[in-house]
Amino acid sequence: MNMAAFPVSTPCHGCINGMGCSNNGFCASNPDMFYASYCGLPHQSSMAFPPSCPTAPLSYDYASWYPILCQHYGGLGFLPQLPVGPFPYESFYCGPYLQHQYQGQWKGKNRKSKNKRHQNVECAQLLMEKSCSPLESAITLIKANPDATLFSIDGLIVEVATADDGALHFIQGRIQVGSEQERRLVLTAALMSFGMLWRDYRGSRMLQELLTSDSPEIKKELIVAFHKEGPLNLSLHKHGCRVIQTAITSIDDRDLTELISKFRGHVLALIHDPNGNHVVQRIIEAVSDHAKSAKAKEDDQLASDLTDQLQFMIDDVIEHVESLSIHSYGCRVVQRALEFCAEEQKNAVLSAILSCREKLMKDKYGNYVLQQTIVTGEESTRDVILSSITKRSGEESLLSLSKHKYASNVVEKLIQYGSSRQRETIVNELLNTREKSNVCIAIDMAKDNIANYVIKTAIECARADQKKQIMEELSRNLIELAKYPQATYIFNKEFTSVK
16 A cells, blocks of 8 residues: 555554553554554543653554554653654664664564565564563663663663663763763662662662762752661661662761761671771771861861760770771771771770780780781880880790781881881890800791791891891801792892892
8 A cells, every 4th residue: 555645744643642652552434544642641632742641543553653652762762752753674763682682683584574564563573572661661762862861761770870881981971071960869869769769779879979969959869768778777788888888988977976876886786897997997987087177277166076976886886896806897897996096095095905915915806906907006105016026925935926827917018117216226135145045036036937027127127238248147056048949039139229
C-alpha cells in the first residue's frame, strides 16, 4: 500500500475520542497508519503534540519501532519530540545504542526482503527479544550520550548509582561540574534512600561525593541524616565508616563537635573495631588540625574549645594505653594521638607509654608505638628509652634487644632520630668487649640475621670517626665474618668507602 496516499495529519480515532491510542497504536480505519503515544497517557485532539509527551502519526515504517521504544523509555524523557510525517526507517532516531544493536541487525537479516511491512514486524520481534528494563535503558543512555545530565535519569538516580561503576562515575562527575539543581536532585534521591546507600559500596561513594561539594546546605542536610541513622552505626560498617570519615574532614567546626559528641562512651568499641578505628583516627587528625589552624589565626578560644571536645577520647586512650598499644587496631590510634594531638595531650600520652615501654619494645604492635614515641617525643623522652636499651640487667642488653625481631626496630629508630650524644652512647655500647668471647658486641651482631641491620644503621648514622671505629673492629675479625653472608654485605657496602 502506498504510504503517501494517506495524509499524515489524519488523527487516530482513539485520540480524537480522548481514549488514548487504541488498537495497539494503529488507526482503526487506516491500518497502515500508526499514532504513537509517548508515555501511554490519553490525549485529546487539542493536545496533538505537547512537548513533554508528543503524539505523532507515523508511517508503518515506524510501527514496529516506536511502541517498543515507548515501552522501554517512556516517562524518562530520553527521546526527543518526534517529527511529523513519513520518513524512511533509516532516519528514525532511536539512540546510538539501539541504532547500532537493532537497526543494523534488522538490515542484515532482511537485506534481500522486498517487503518493508515484513521487515518492520521482524524488527519488532527482535526488539522484544532483547527488551531491557528502564534501569538498563538509563545506563545505556548516559554511557552513549556525552551531553546527558542528571535530569535524564530523574527517578532512577539511586538505582543507576548502585548498579554500575561507569554510571556511578557519571553521577559523581555531574555532582562536581553540574548545576546546583542537579546536585539537589541527587541529594533528594539520596535522602530518600539514605539507609540503603551508606551500606552499599557504590552508594557510599555517591554520598562521599555529595559531602565534598561546595554547598554547605547539602552537607548540613546529610549531617541531619547521619544523626537519624546513628553515627555509631555508620562508623562500625565497612562502607558507612568511609562516609563518616569524609564528613569529618568536610564539615565545619560546629557540626564536627556535634558529630564526635555522639561517640562519647563508645571510644573503646570503635578503636577495637576494624572499621571504627579509622573513624577515631580521622577524628583525632581533623580536630587537631582545626585547633592548630585556629591557633595560627590567633583564635585561642576556638582552639581551646576544639581541644576540649577531643579530650574524652584522649582520656580513654591514656587509661588503656598498654592494652591499646599491643592491639592491631589500637596501636594505630595511639600513634595518631602522638602525631596530631596538642602538646599537652601528646605529653600525657607519652608519659603513659613510657610507663610500659619495656613490654611494648618486644611486642608485635607495641614496637611501632615506641618508634613513634622516639620520632615525636623530646630528647628527654628518648633518654628514658635509651636507658631501657643500655642499662637493663646484664651487659648484653643491647645485643639481646638487637637480635629481637621487634625490639631491633626500636634500637634502629633511636639511632636514626636520637641526638648526637644518644647515638654516641649506643656506638660505645657496640664497641664494648664481651668478657666471655673477648670480642666486641658489634661482631656478634654482624653475624646475626636481625642484629646486622642495627650495625648497618649505626654505620650509616654515626659520625665519621665513629664509623671508622666500627669498621676497624669488624676488619680485625674479617676471616670469621666472611663465613656469614649478612656480615659480608656490610663490608661490600661500607669497607671500601672507609678505606
